[in-house]
Amino acid sequence: MTDSQTPTLFPAGSAPAARAMDFCKSEMFGKLFREGMDLVEETASYLDGAGRDDAKSLNRAGALSYATESMKLTTRLMQAASWLLAQRAVAEGEMTAEDATDGKYRLGSDRPTEQLWPEGETPPAILTNLVERSRSLYARLKRIDDNLYADGMPEIESNPVADHMERLRGAFSQA
Template sequence: MSGPNHAELTPKLVDSLYVEAMLLADEARAYFDEAAREDRRDLEPVARVGFSCESLKVTTRLMQVIAWLLTQRAVAAGEISRRQGRAPERRLGEAPGSDEALFPRLPEPAQALIRASEELYDRVSRLDEGVGSPEPQPSPARGLISRLQRSL
């Protein structure tokens, strides 16, 4: 799992990402449930519908991330095995992409939340790819050294 393209998935990293996801989810809920009402009124009808769709996409991304992180916590706590944690149904779920044509017409706070949710989802997606990778093969050189040490 570790290597040039994968961060080490430690409980500390999982906890940090979980806190980030929960804070972002709370921020998104506060904005889309309350503050966005005025922002939504200023949009044309088609953009208003798109705005609502984007809020659902943000929520979906964040819920997928949170569910995956909770699975990783369960693996670290020994509640489920590492193999169970890698099962297809426990992998990071798919999340819809944002409407790039609509994006520039959205209010700045909505744009910031959309981008933050996409960035978090992308980071967790890269970790999920690493978790799903087969265990790294032992180094042939280390195997040879180990055999030499045992023979001495």
């Protein structure tokens, strides 16, 4: 399956919870879960090992770009892993499929940044490969998430600052 294809294993018109349960018990999910967890392990191994040496070989601006890119990579993979683990919990009966439709288990949009690397500085090839693979994995998971939970909670562009301000307004208006 290519990145641009959306899985067709979800019956049209079925409830999100039913689609989620079917998907979580599928062979496709098992392969996707293993791929995601393997990428998390591979990334952690690189960042804790050879990646440290790669970062040290960069100039100051490059090292800052490396730190930024590795943070974004780690965050993206942790969100993907969290989603995969929630789906596995559904498959194993530790969570209901209805609970998995809750917004806190949904994937938000990945927001790639503009070019982080300073002119003349080349990012380490392994880091670039991990970033590309993590973006591909995340995009696939996001498409599946959107397909599974299409009738569930509508996706709303989240603005963390505005959300926090709204919670503060609500807390102080009740006082």
